[in-house]
Amino acid sequence: xxxxxxxRGARKFTRNRLAMAALGIIAxxxxxxxxxxxxxxxxxxxxxxVAPKQVPGFLETxxxxxxxxxxxxxxxxxxxxxxxxxxxxxxxxxxxADKALAERRAAKMSTDEYNELLDEAFAVLEDELEGVEDxxxxxxxxxxxxxxxxxxxxxxxxxxxxxxxKYRLRTFLGSDAAGQSISVRAVYSVKVAFQIGLxxxxxxxxxxxxxxxxxxxxxxWIDHVITWIFSTLSSIPYLVLLSVLIVVFFGTIFDNPERPxxxxxxxxxxxxxxxxxxxxxxxxxxxMKIKELEYVQAATAIGxxxxxxxxxxxxxxxxxxxxxxxxxxxxxxIKSEVILSFLGLGVKGQPSWGIMIRDAKDEVITYFFWxxxxxxxxxxxxxxxxxxxxxxxxxxxxxxxxx
Amino acid sequence: xWSFILRRLLYNIPVYLGIILLVMxxxxxxxxxxxxxxxNADAKQIEEFEKSFGLKDPFxxxxxxxxxNGIQLDFGESWKYKGTTVREKLxxxxxxxxxxxxxxxxxxxLLSITVGLLSAFNRGRLLDRLLVIAAVLGxxxxxxxYIIFGQFFGAAxxxxxxxxxxxxxxxxxxxxxxxxxVDIFGLTIPVPDAMTWVKFCLLPVLIxxxxxxxxxxxxxxxxMVEECNRDYIITARAKGATKSKIMFVHMLKNAMIPIITxxxxxxxxxxxxxxxxxxxxxxxxxxxxxxxxxxxxDYPMIQGFTAVIALLYILSIxxxxxxxxxxxxxxxxx
Numbered sequence: 001x002x003x004x005x006x007x008r009g010a011r012k013f014t015r016n017r018l019a020m021a022a023l024g025i026i027a028x029x030x031x032x033x034x035x036x037x038x039x040x041x042x043x044x045x046x047x048x049x050v051a052p053k054q055v056p057g058f059l060e061t062x063x064x065x066x067x068x069x070x071x072x073x074x075x076x077x078x079x080x081x082x083x084x085x086x087x088x089x090x091x092x093x094x095x096x097a098d099k100a101l102a103e104r105r106a107a108k109m110s111t112d113e114y115n116e117l118l119d120e121a122f123a124v125l126e127d128e129l130e131g132v133e134d135x136x137x138x139x140x141x142x143x144x145x146x147x148x149x150x151x152x153x154x155x156x157x158x159x160x161x162x163x164x165x166k167y168r169l170r171t172f173l174g175s176d177a178a179g180q181s182i183s184v185r186a187v188y189s190v191k192v193a194f195q196i197g198l199x200x201x202x203x204x205x206x207x208x209x210x211x212x213x214x215x216x217x218x219x220x221w222i223d224h225v226i227t228w229i230f231s232t233l234s235s236i237p238y239l240v241l242l243s244v245l246i247v248v249f250f251g252t253i254f255d256n257p258e259r260p261x262x263x264x265x266x267x268x269x270x271x272x273x274x275x276x277x278x279x280x281x282x283x284x285x286x287x288m289k290i291k292e293l294e295y296v297q298a299a300t301a302i303g304x305x306x307x308x309x310x311x312x313x314x315x316x317x318x319x320x321x322x323x324x325x326x327x328x329x330x331x332x333x334i335k336s337e338v339i340l341s342f343l344g345l346g347v348k349g350q351p352s353w354g355i356m357i358r359d360a361k362d363e364v365i366t367y368f369f370w371x372x373x374x375x376x377x378x379x380x381x382x383x384x385x386x387x388x389x390x391x392x393x394x395x396x397x398x399x400x401x402x403x
Numbered sequence: 404x405w406s407f408i409l410r411r412l413l414y415n416i417p418v419y420l421g422i423i424l425l426v427m428x429x430x431x432x433x434x435x436x437x438x439x440x441x442x443n444a445d446a447k448q449i450e451e452f453e454k455s456f457g458l459k460d461p462f463x464x465x466x467x468x469x470x471x472n473g474i475q476l477d478f479g480e481s482w483k484y485k486g487t488t489v490r491e492k493l494x495x496x497x498x499x500x501x502x503x504x505x506x507x508x509x510x511x512x513l514l515s516i517t518v519g520l521l522s523a524f525n526r527g528r529l530l531d532r533l534l535v536i537a538a539v540l541g542x543x544x545x546x547x548x549y550i551i552f553g554q555f556f557g558a559a560x561x562x563x564x565x566x567x568x569x570x571x572x573x574x575x576x577x578x579x580x581x582x583x584x585v586d587i588f589g590l591t592i593p594v595p596d597a598m599t600w601v602k603f604c605l606l607p608v609l610i611x612x613x614x615x616x617x618x619x620x621x622x623x624x625x626x627m628v629e630e631c632n633r634d635y636i637i638t639a640r641a642k643g644a645t646k647s648k649i650m651f652v653h654m655l656k657n658a659m660i661p662i663i664t665x666x667x668x669x670x671x672x673x674x675x676x677x678x679x680x681x682x683x684x685x686x687x688x689x690x691x692x693x694x695x696x697x698x699x700x701d702y703p704m705i706q707g708f709t710a711v712i713a714l715l716y717i718l719s720i721x722x723x724x725x726x727x728x729x730x731x732x733x734x735x736x737x
Binding site for chain 1: 415552671690717
């Protein structure tokens with residue numbers, strides 16, 4: 001490891017500014033993931049309703065129709081509560097207290113005060129706005145729409161201060177079809193991506209490089225068995241193998257969306273059993289070369305045991321390939337998660353970029369791009385950073401590599 | 404040469420047996436009976452079922468029987484679609500897959516070889532840099548996002564603007580092929596006619612080309628850059644050959660080996676089809692049939708399909724090796 005850090009390749013790598021920027025971005029993502037893991041965003045927060053469904057980002061309601069619909073959502077909420085209260089002979093505020101949209105809570109008023117505001121709102125709506133064909137051709141009606149918005153804000157005041165900042169953060173990328181915050185879900189997904197990416201790529205690289213080095217170094221039947229195993233696994237189409245491996249877990253305790261941490265186990269198992277092949281192949285090839293080199297012969301001549309030579313001299317000299325493969329597999333894991341989640345075999349019970357993109361597929365046709373946009377941009381930046389990192393690592397340590 | 408081919412064939416037999424073993428073992432980790440009959444099946448039903456499918460026999464007997472029937476291309480009957488044999492399903496699923504993957508492969512290869520060549524020849528210049536950056540950016544976006552936006556800009560949006568006359572459909576439907584059929588081996592296989600192909604297949608093909616371009620261009624560029632530094636290019640230049648002649652005659656010819664290998668290794672995926680595209684656009688090809696069989700736990704289908712796909716895969720690998728050995732005699736010796 002120390003030898004690797006002092007090598008010429010490492011110097012070439014650290015001089016690559018683009019690669020350093022990519023490392024910085026990855027570090028930011030990693031810290032975000034850590035923050036989420038330590039409770040920065042709870043699972044409940046990703047499920048909480050923060051706004052009416054499919055509100056665009058920045059609460060941006062451009063046309064007058066959209067502004068009316070947005071205001072009416074809050075007014076209707078209060079209207080329903082008041083009706084329910086009169087039937088149950090209850091205070092309307094008690095019902096409304098349960099209907100909070102994250103930090104945005106209903107104002108505390110008596111039922112009469114609610115009714116007063118509601119009457120005015122419906123009067124505005126019915127007398128002046130309803131029946132107008134196309135509101136965008138009637139800019140003179142804008143003050144009336146503004147009045148409606150004022151009533152909505154009086155019923156459901158936008159919180160001030162720290163609460164207000166939190167509310168704006170939660171709503172600034174809009175809401176999905178269930179009224180959940182897109183920004184919260186997209187950031188929470190950073191954790192899920194790192195969870196899947198780190199666990200599977202670290203395990204796969206370790207298994208793959210140990211097996212690959214052992215296969216090439218010891219040769220004979222060990223080599224035959226290991227080659228046989230990875231030839232077999234790689235002759236089945238990758239997605240088919242993943243699906244079969246995950247379906248095996250159906251109906252067990254690992255198939256329960258209520259326990260999101262356990263339900264990721266099939267994904268880990270499936271990824272690890274396919275991902276180790278890449279590093280295994282590469283490191284097997286490299287070890288074939290290394291074992292003929294002078295320093296290995298010298299170590300053998302001195303009388304070190306085979307295992308010692310493998311662990312001390314051969315494996316450390318493949319470390320650069322491990323890093324390259326780690327980076328490649330991380331990308332692979334994040335991308336495969338999206339595809340598996342689309343097929344319904346991936347992440348369950350918690351948001352992930354895959355889940356968000358899958359949910360967004362019907363929204364796109366209706367011109368709602370906030371959910372797919374948020375997930376794609378966050379994922380794109382991370383994958384791009386890893387792609388740049390991989391290229392830089394390859395340039396620095398393995399320059400003769402093709403593809 | 405023949406001994407080389409024979410060696411490759413013999414070497415791959417244990418691999419093939421391993422694939423069948425792996426799939427059969429994985430499918431038997433959980434009792435297949437419950438997958439088929441549901442959790443509330445009574446004991447008599449279960450017994451009858453196990454007997455009729457031979458699930459009571461020791462595993463090795465089942466394994467042997469599957470291999471023996473497989474050699475005769477008999478994979479049994481689908482559990483989900485009763486009365487349909489796996490073979491019929493298999494043959495029916497091949498044309499939809501091929502009608503997407505073959506045009507996609509041809510287009511992708513032609514485009515990305517040309518772009519790779521251009522990029523390598525202008526190495527270090529603006530065009531090359533832009534292409535390299537575009538390839539990396541393109542590789543960083545998820546396949547699914549390409550599909551969703553491809554569908555939006557290729558079908559949903561133009562349909563809204565130009566009306567229903569727009570030739571591309573939003574999704575492919577189950578009856579996407581008009582039955583102009585071809586007889587192969589005594590079996591009638593439906594093939595899409597040109598208009599239906601454009602309607603349901605063109606969009607998936609274009610999406611798949613765009614997705615593959617990033618990876619392929621980078622690969623071909625790397626290959627061409629490698630060739631650029633060879634002595635024969637310098638000689639050709641010194642002799643005064645024109646730039647385009649060097650590019651398309653000298654370089655392309657010599658870069659053919661890695662190009663052929665790359666294309667050969669993608670051949671098995673022609674049959675498998677692009678699983679994601681088929682799932683998304685409802686195309687009843689191999690990939691979609693297999694993935695739905697997996698989620699439906701239709702065991703004979705899964706076994707039959709993987710057996711055939713793996714066979715094709717291994718055969719194409721052997722073919723690649725043989726072609727390679729033909730072109731480069733040094734390979735045969737190692």
